[in-house]
Structure formats: C-alpha cells, structure tokens
Amino acid sequence: MSDAAQASGETVADTADALLSVNNIEVIYDHVILVLKGVSLEVPAGGIVALLGANGAGKTTTLKAISNLLHAERGEVTKGAILFEGEAVQALTPNDLVKRGVIQVMEGRHCFEHLTVDENLLTGAYTRSDGRAGIQRDLEMVYDYFPRLQQRRTSLAGYTSGGEQQMTAIGRALMARPKMILLDEPSMGLAPQLVETIFDTVKRLNEQEGVTFLLAEQNTNVALKYATYGYILENGRVVLDGDASALRENEDVKEFYLGLSSSGRKSYRDVKHYKRRKRWLA
C-alpha cells in the first residue's frame, strides 16, 4: 500500500483485512498480447475503490481477471495472484465467484435485451438458493433504489434508455446479494446528470447495504468524488494510487486526468501541444 494511504491513515489503513487483494498480476490475451504488466491493488471491505485511466490502460482487463470472465475471451492470468477473502480466485468459475459474493457489471451494460426488466433482475438471483421470499424482498429493494425501473418492469430491457439499462445491470448484480460489485464504466454514454444519479446510488448502496465497490472509470472527476481510494493505470501498470482526496489534489492527476493545472484551466491548444510533446519524449 502506498505512502499516501498510510499518511492519511483513514479508509485503507487496515490492509490486513482487505476483502480483495490483487498481487502483481500479468494478463496475456491469445497467448501473445501482454495487457497487464504487474498490477497490484487492494480493496477493503466496505470501500469504494476507483480504477482510473485512459482507454486501453487495462481497467476492464483487471476487473475481468478478478471476476474470472477473462477465460471466456481467451485471456489468462499468467503471473501473480488474486485473493478474495483470502481464497485464490483463479481456481474458481464465475459461477463460484458469484456465489461467494463477487459479481461484475460489465462495460456497456449488457442487459438481456429480449427479457423484461423484471426478468433481467431475476436472472441476477440465479445462483441463490434462499427461496422466493428473499428474492422478492430484494427485488423490491432494487426498485426502491431505482424508482425509474419500477415503471419499466414489464418492458423489454432492449427498449429502455441507456440510463435505465445501467440501472438494470446494477440492480441485476444486487439481486445476487453480493459482497462486492465490480462496476465497469458506469458513466459510459450517459448524460452528466444521470451519471451523478448512478454514482449517488452506488454511494447509498455502499453505506446502507454495505456493498463494496471496485469501479473502473474514465470519468476521473466523478469517480474521485465518490470513491474513497483510487488507483491510476497506464499501459497495464499502476502508476499512482492514494486516497481519493489526495489524488484530487495531486498536480499530475489534475493536469492529465482532470484537465486542470495550478495555473487554472489550460486552453485546449496548449494541452494538446503539451501532450503531444510528452508522448514523443516517452
């Protein structure tokens, strides 16, 4: 864990009982394409941890390595280990993982288009065996958190709006009664106002239902506003991590991810020029 975390001594101070720990993993697709080059991170129980970075930095791959969905895309963790509650994830199927409380909400929502919103939510409860009453209760809970879905219960998910689909996807994951939700790009393609709504709900779920979140986001601004801790990925490596508040104040983060600098907002031309030069040198 980084200095920033120890210095602040708040949220992630207690690393011993991390719910999830990823230790120096390497991921290779199709036996040749090296995507993650040693990523380590920890998620404490009850935290909201953000995984930040540009396109292709390896955020989604990290999440899929944790939920073990990589295998379905011919990806493979070739080095390192991922532990959820101290148990190695690699030997488990996605089905086992959902039963143990880790579920992923994939990038681009991935609702079941030809199923109704209600049915979509119910598929989330597929792995549960605690009877109808509990499932029904949770269904109502999901509708309490997402009142907009209530009106769309019987519509096919394919015909609902992007925001509603994102809500359906999160609600579907909730139906599995997870300890931890891996949330991939919840803001993708949504209006700013909706993004706030979604993140608000994430925060409330975290506080009221005790769900831990690991979320991948390109929208650094919003993510750092709601998260407790953040990791910044570049080219398959963690380049920076720390408490969200510390990251928000970090000059580099401001400059590269928030579009701010000490001299205020830069003009588009300058930023572009600067970045281009930087890339040549690198």
Next chain:
Amino acid sequence: MGDSLLYFIEVTIGGLLAGVMYSLVALGFVLIFKASGIFNFAQGVMALFAALTLVGLMEKLGVPAWVAIVMTIGVMILLAWLIERLVLQHLVNQDPIILFMATIGLAYVLEGVGDLMWGSDVKALNVGLPDGAVDWMFDLGIYVTKLELVAAATAAALVAVLAVFFQRTRIGRALRAVADDHQAALSVGISLRTIWVIVWSVSGIVALVAGIMWGSSSGVQFSLSLIALKALPVLILGGFTSIPGAIIGGLIIGVGEKWAEIYLGDYIGHAIENWFAYVLALAFLLIRPQGLFGEKIIERV
C-alpha cells in the same frame, strides 16, 4: 360439398400434419441454436439415434414401450452430457463455423454408434400409437390417419410445455438469458456448461419424439436422419430463434408442398414436393432473411 372441395380439405389437412413432423425436427434445431448459437447438423441423426435406441431397447430387453421411452430419455440426457464434456467444452469461444463442423462430425459418430449397437436394417417401431384412418372423417370422405392426429397433438403439447418451461421457470429464464448474451449470463453466475447440457437434453428429447412419430409411420431407418434437411427450409421460414416460428414454418412448408404438388404438378411437372420447400426458403432468404418470427435485432440509436 363438391368433390374438389373435399379433396382440397384432405390435401390441406395432410399437409398440415406432415408439417407438424417437420416442425418437431425444426424445434430441436431452434432450441440449441437459441441457447448456444450452434447450428446442430446432428439434429436429424439424433432423431434417428433416439428411435434406434428405443427400438433396440424394446427388442433386446423386451420391456414395454413406456419403460423403453423413459430409458431412451435417460440415454439422450447422457448423450447431451457426453457431448458437452467431449466436444463443446473444448470448443468454447471458437467460431460458430468450427462448432458447426463439430456437429457434422457428431452426426457421423452418432450414426455409426447407432448402427453398431442396433444394426442397420430397417426396423418397425410400434409403441402402441393408434393407426388407420379416422373413421368419422373417412365417412365424410377425408382420409386422415390417427397417427397423424396423435403426432399433431403431441407436437402441440410439447410446444405448450416448452413455452411454460421457457417463460415461467428459473432455468427457462436462464436459457433465454444465455441466448441473449453469453457474457452477461456468465457474469451473473449462470454456468454455460449446465445450460448446454440442459438444452441438448431437451432437444434430445424433442428428437426422440420426432423419431417416434416418423419411425412409427415409415419405419426406423437411415433416411430418418434426412428429414433434418427438410427442417432447414422450415428454419429459414420461421426464423432460427423462434419456437412458434418452427411450428408455423413447418405447417407452411407441409401445406405448401402438398398444394404445389396437387395444383401445380400438372403444369410444371410432378415431384414438386421434393424441391418446393427449398425454393420457398430461397425466396425467403432474399426477401426476409430473419424469417417470419426471427428475433428482430434491437438497435437503439
């Protein structure tokens, strides 16, 4: 009632009942295609294999028909499990064409195993289904066999059961979820392997029903597996992913080929029945490639 009208009714009913048979085979295709995106070339051979097993069990063990049917269902479930274990599991995430090729291989294996176990001679299948003409209709001047009616009723019952299974049960919902989006299904913890075993079992049982019906009317022999070829135009007509499509497609082809044979035969030469379905399918491919009931691709803008 004039004779020509009576004749028309008889031809139509005959066509509908033949269509039901096609539908039964097409149904098996649709189930597997929906849940796994695999075009199962072996579906026809599965019907043959099921019928062979049924006859074999009845002959060799001398058990009553219903016991043999239950045992055959067991064999078809075992077969589904084996197929998943030995074939599908190793080809996960491969191109559809590779899986298609695998099912061609499967067709030959099943055919060979069926012959090896039960012999390749034509066998009569008699599970106690009624035969002969339906009397009151015969009195009216229409010839319809009881077997055909039983086949139609069975198909209807089968579709009703499947519809309830798909719409109302947890497993059925999971099957539809898998059909919609493999990845998402995986992400909510639906085990694709379990689903595949289930769906191959179900279509194995559908194949058994088709095998019993066809076997009862024309004997259990290799040509049984060729009815699968007739199911292909049915699928194109009805849409590869639609259960009602398979049924209605089958009926249209059944009636269409009988009508064409009777009413066009004199003008453009006979034996239309043999190719009519394929021409119809070709026309459909040009005009409405997703079929009558194929799932529309939902695209939001």
